[in-house]
Amino acid sequence: MIMYSLIQTALELGLTGALTVLALYLSYTMLNVCDLSTDGCFTMGATVGAVVAIAGHPCLSIPAAMAAGVLSGFVVSVLQTKMGIESLLAGIIVNTAWYSVNIAIMGNSSLLNMNKTDTIFSMLKDSLKGTILEDSSKLIIPFIAVALVIVFLSVFLRTRLGLAIRATGNNPDMVRSSSVNPAFTTTVGLCIANSFTALSGCLLAQSQKSVNIDIGSGMVTIALASLLIGQTLFTKGGITTKAVGAVAGAVIFRLVYTIALRLNMPAYMLKLISSVIVVIAIAGPYFKSRLPMMQRKMMLKRKDNA
Amino acid sequence: MLNISHISKTFNPGTADSKLALDDLCLDVDDGEFITIIGANGAGKSTLFGAIAGSFFTDEGRITLDGEDITMMPEYLRARKIGRLFQDPMRGTAPGMTIEENLSLAAGHGGWLSMAGSGQKKEFREMLRQLEMGLEDRMKQPMGLLSGGQRQAVTLLMATINPPSLLLLDEHTAALDPAAADKVLAITEEVVKKDHLTCLMITHNMQSALKLGTRTLMMDAGRIILDVSGSERGSMKVEDLLERFKSISGKALDNDRMLLTSEKDS
Numbered sequence: 001m002i003m004y005s006l007i008q009t010a011l012e013l014g015l016t017g018a019l020t021v022l023a024l025y026l027s028y029t030m031l032n033v034c035d036l037s038t039d040g041c042f043t044m045g046a047t048v049g050a051v052v053a054i055a056g057h058p059c060l061s062i063p064a065a066m067a068a069g070v071l072s073g074f075v076v077s078v079l080q081t082k083m084g085i086e087s088l089l090a091g092i093i094v095n096t097a098w099y100s101v102n103i104a105i106m107g108n109s110s111l112l113n114m115n116k117t118d119t120i121f122s123m124l125k126d127s128l129k130g131t132i133l134e135d136s137s138k139l140i141i142p143f144i145a146v147a148l149v150i151v152f153l154s155v156f157l158r159t160r161l162g163l164a165i166r167a168t169g170n171n172p173d174m175v176r177s178s179s180v181n182p183a184f185t186t187t188v189g190l191c192i193a194n195s196f197t198a199l200s201g202c203l204l205a206q207s208q209k210s211v212n213i214d215i216g217s218g219m220v221t222i223a224l225a226s227l228l229i230g231q232t233l234f235t236k237g238g239i240t241t242k243a244v245g246a247v248a249g250a251v252i253f254r255l256v257y258t259i260a261l262r263l264n265m266p267a268y269m270l271k272l273i274s275s276v277i278v279v280i281a282i283a284g285p286y287f288k289s290r291l292p293m294m295q296r297k298m299m300l301k302r303k304d305n306a
Numbered sequence: 307m308l309n310i311s312h313i314s315k316t317f318n319p320g321t322a323d324s325k326l327a328l329d330d331l332c333l334d335v336d337d338g339e340f341i342t343i344i345g346a347n348g349a350g351k352s353t354l355f356g357a358i359a360g361s362f363f364t365d366e367g368r369i370t371l372d373g374e375d376i377t378m379m380p381e382y383l384r385a386r387k388i389g390r391l392f393q394d395p396m397r398g399t400a401p402g403m404t405i406e407e408n409l410s411l412a413a414g415h416g417g418w419l420s421m422a423g424s425g426q427k428k429e430f431r432e433m434l435r436q437l438e439m440g441l442e443d444r445m446k447q448p449m450g451l452l453s454g455g456q457r458q459a460v461t462l463l464m465a466t467i468n469p470p471s472l473l474l475l476d477e478h479t480a481a482l483d484p485a486a487a488d489k490v491l492a493i494t495e496e497v498v499k500k501d502h503l504t505c506l507m508i509t510h511n512m513q514s515a516l517k518l519g520t521r522t523l524m525m526d527a528g529r530i531i532l533d534v535s536g537s538e539r540g541s542m543k544v545e546d547l548l549e550r551f552k553s554i555s556g557k558a559l560d561n562d563r564m565l566l567t568s569e570k571d572s
Contacts, residue, residue: 180382
């Protein structure tokens with residue numbers, strides 16, 4: 001029974017976070033932009049969603065949060081495509097700015113409580129009362145959201161616009177001399193990706209019934225770690241398989257983390273672990289490619305010493 | 307159809323590296339002309355293409371294409387009318403996307419949210435078959451698996467899938483091995499002939515500069531110093547071209563690669 005609830009918790013958090021991982025799948029893997037505004041955008045989705053839910057419109061909280069995400073992505077892309085600000089810096093600037101904006105959204109507070117608020121989770125729970133799914137609302141909603149996003153991405157990335165976005169990340173030189181405007185594809189890609197990030201934040205806030213200003217901190221690294229785990233496990237296959245792989249990465253990451261917590265690892269280790277995973281996942285292939293050269297160096301040294 | 311009037315371009319103005327790359331250059335190109343362009347390294351050949359395609363805006367002068375002033379038009383808008391190939395075969399295609407996806411993107415029928423239908427995929431297949439490179443059976447493979455010659459051939463297909471008003475070929479066979487270069491050049495001639503394309507081609511091979519096309523330009527120091535066509539061009543040999551260059555510019559043609567190629571071929 002403990003094992004079961006453990007897995008359920010990991011699945012809930014994994015699937016909720018998977019939406020951010022899918023956002024990075026679009027912006028980082030496809031568009032080749034490392035969007036450092038992810039943390040701030042995640043928090044913005046959480047705060048906007050919470051404020052709208054507290055105002056009595058839990059269903060409206062989802063489109064509202066996603067619209068906030070689109071806006072956030074739009075600001076980042078305008079900074080990098082129209083104002084000559086380097087893409088990493090654009091993300092950091094927006095991330096910093098959103099700290100103030102998010103506190104303003106929460107009404108000069110850094111914490112909102114939704115214990116007495118109707119959320120989409122409590123609404124679903126009420127409507128499932130008496131069925132065996134009653135306690136699974138925290139699983140069902142993220143699951144549906146993830147499924148919809150994967151279907152959307154699988155179709156969208158095969159349309160002409162989707163192909164253009166992928167080409168922008170894959171060969172910017174080619175796109176620059178083609179009839180596709182890279183500023184446009186980057187903008188569309190970042191707006192869509194950030195709407196997923198904000199949705200992710202919105203769902204997490206409502207499922208844990210509270211939001212504080214730090215809810216999104218470190219989210220970009222955690223999501224990146226999940227994405228890279230997924231990519232390591234799903235090396236073959238098309239864009240749909242890889243998207244599923246990204247979600248699997250998110251769930252596996254949460255599962256391992258939950259088990260580690262059971263084994264008395266302190267909770268504050270989460271961010272250190274995700275950072276180490278990202279470093280290993282990116283540095284690993286780099287060292288692997290340098291291995292023949294290093295072996296040769298050692299062999300020459302040995303010969304000299306002999 | 308292409309009218310270039312007194313364009314100039316200085317790179318890095320006001321610095322020690324300041325370079326006048328295009329110097330009050332004028333050129334009129336008629337519909338259906340196939341022009342070959344030769345010149346020493348740094349003569350401004352690629353810069354001329356950059357100016358036409360919109361990689362940068364010129365400092366002075368005007369450029370019109372099909373009667374439309376494109377002087378200040380951004381590159382991606384010009385690209386709807388201008389196809390361009392570079393020397394680097396890696397530059398024209400997305401290596402992580404399949405052959406089919408690359409072609410779909412270039413074909414671009416329908417709106418942004420359209421997808422290539424089965425009819426269109428059949429067309430792609432037929433086009434690839436005509437290249438005689440066996441690519442029609444590899445449409446689902448990533449572009450990155452193809453050889454340089456194959457990639458350049460597909461890039462040529464992509465550039466001409468919607469026949470452009472103007473095709474710019476910037477030494478597009480120079481990085482290929484001789485057999486692949488011949489093959490791509492043959493495909494180029496075919497495509498240009500089939501769609502009656504207006505085409506400018508930079509080449510370092512003086513033999514093919516005279517053999518291919520209808521008109522030959524020679525550039526030096528950002529200007530066009532020789533413009534031959536018709537019977538005068540028909541009777542010209544590589545030696546005549548070198549001689550003319552020397553007498554006009556007062557120096558020998560200092561493009562090592564170019565001399566080597568002309569010696570080998572003649």
